[in-house]
């Protein structure tokens with residue numbers, strides 16, 4: 001296992017689209033394990049492969065307090081979006097910034113798991129928000145893209161001025 005470097009906004013690599021994983025093999029399983037270690041170390045509750053400079057459709061999530069609900073999704077695809085939820089979001093690639101974002105509050109998705117088995121699942125609340133946030137990363141999209149251009153410029157300046165710790169104030173960071 002290894003802790004990987006996390007790319008930070010405005011790094012242009014965060015804008016690249018990840019490609020579909022053809023097969024869940026040992027290489028992908030190693031990536032998943034490293035991503036979990038990196039996410040827990042940060043600490044965060046979600047991480048997408050794009051954030052660690054790997055452009056393949058892999059995300060990891062664990063919204064539990066005690067790291068007991070690890071969820072690895074390969075080629076995740078949302079098939080149902082319901083309702084609206086507005087939550088404060090943060091991101092390991094945009095350290096120290098928390099802003100409200102509106103997303104669906106209930107989703108259904110299909111994906112492959114760590115064993116390469118096709119699964120379908122429902123998620124709501126924080127888990128649904130987290131999965132949507134991570135899938136956005138695979139499409140080169142950041143949560144701050146939902147904010148106004150003015151707000152995004154302010155964030156860019158703030159991040160350029162001083163290094164802010166991603167783990168600041170013990171808030172959940174996806």
Ligand code: NI
Pocket residue numbers: 090091092093133137174
């Ligand atoms: Ni993020």
